[in-house]
């Protein structure tokens with residue numbers, strides 16, 4: 001169902017006066033979670049910017065009940081919390097809201113475990129492509145060529161493809177989204193909340209501080225990431241991958257916005273701007289993304305492909 | 315465990331542990347409007363009430379009147395300029411703050 005803006009009631013979904021930097025993608029994303037799912041939601045937040053955005057006790061700058069917890073335990077704590085709600089007959093949605101470091105590196109084992117058990121929780125990775133809260137260190141989700149305080153000359157490795165890794169867990173629902181297209185994100189949240197089992201949403205969150213761009217461009221960069229083909233929007237549901245409406249046009253390389261439009265406004269890519277040869281590394285990332293999408297779309301049901309291979313080998 | 319016992323335990327817990335619970339409220343980091351160097355000003359003549367600015371404002375400081383005309387909560391708006399950047403008809407202008415603390 002498409003989302004109509006005027007249909008939303010005139011209530012405050014966010015929590016003004018929080019500690020987030022101006023133009024913060026995480027506060028944007030959290031507001032969309034509220035708009036999509038309402039009040040019957042509890043967040044589990046491992047260390048990261050969203051722990052700090054809450055501000056000073058006794059007030060909290062995030063408009064949800066929150067369990068703040070250590071990196072290694074976010075997904076398992078959420079599984080336990082959901083089980084407790086269920087035993088009380090409540091169907092409260094339990095969501096892990098974690099950064100890219102908390103998801104792809106430090107909290108990965110707990111998330112993978114919860115996915116393997118198909119626990120009935122939602123996991124949202126707010127991917128700002130580095131450890132921002134501790135001062136912009138590289139994570140495994142920092143893209144090729146990007147500056148961080150630990151990759152001075154640009155990262156040499158490619159971005160870890162977490163959504164595809166979650167698809168390989170064969171959970172009921174995996175989706176990508178960005179704060180550049182809130183309606184798409186809200187749609188996906190509402191859909192995910194209705195599904196029983198493990199749901200994973202990867203939210204690209206352009207960060208004015210860590211990516212070094214003007215804070216007015218947060219939404220625009222979320223859109224450019226999609227329009228350049230670098231961050232395709234898709235959903236994986238019951239073994240079937242579908243490219244989302246906002247990304248369909250950009251599957252054809254000739255329709256894509258040139259990658260230079262995306263990188264030239266970001267200070268973290270200053271090195272790439274000086275050395276056009278290196279831009280090829282990012283273009284390769286685009287190709288890799290779409291290659292996986294093609295493969296999964298064609299086979300449509302990877303588990304049946306796997307079974308086919310096992311059968312043939314017997 | 316008897317009711318009395320459990321009460322006792324809870325009472326003991328209260329004596330020994332102060333569990334800090336924060337509750338959602340405005341201004342957990344103060345009046346963040348003072349962070350602003352530029353303020354968004356809505357031109358009501360130009361505004362088509364598309365609500366894009368309302369949708370994208372990270373701080374929830376774009377507010378809607380009954381008729382969906384938008385206005386800004388200057389107490390907390392951090393001046394990021396996203397509302398002005400996403401407005402399709404350029405109805406929001408970012409105007410430099412004259413002096414600090416004037417709002």
Ligand SMILES: Cc1ncc(C[n+]2csc(CCOP(=O)(O)OP(=O)(O)O)c2C)c(N)n1
Nearest residue numbers: 047048049099100101102130131132133134
């Ligand atoms: C086990 C452990 N290691 C390191 C830290 C320090 N630490 C706190 S927040 C943070 C960065 C988190 O980055 P990310 O998950 O990407 O979230 P972001 O801050 O970008 O939102 C780190 C390394 C910690 N709290 N616990």
Ligand code: SF4
Nearest residue numbers: 021024049132207209
């Ligand atoms: S560093 Fe980025 S994610 Fe963290 S609070 Fe600032 S803008 Fe938000």
Ligand code: SF4
Nearest residue numbers: 371391392394395397
């Ligand atoms: S300048 Fe930023 S914080 Fe202020 S109203 Fe516009 S979008 Fe919201």
Ligand code: SF4
Nearest residue numbers: 361362364365367401
């Ligand atoms: S984005 Fe512009 S036209 Fe749309 S409601 Fe806001 S000010 Fe009005």
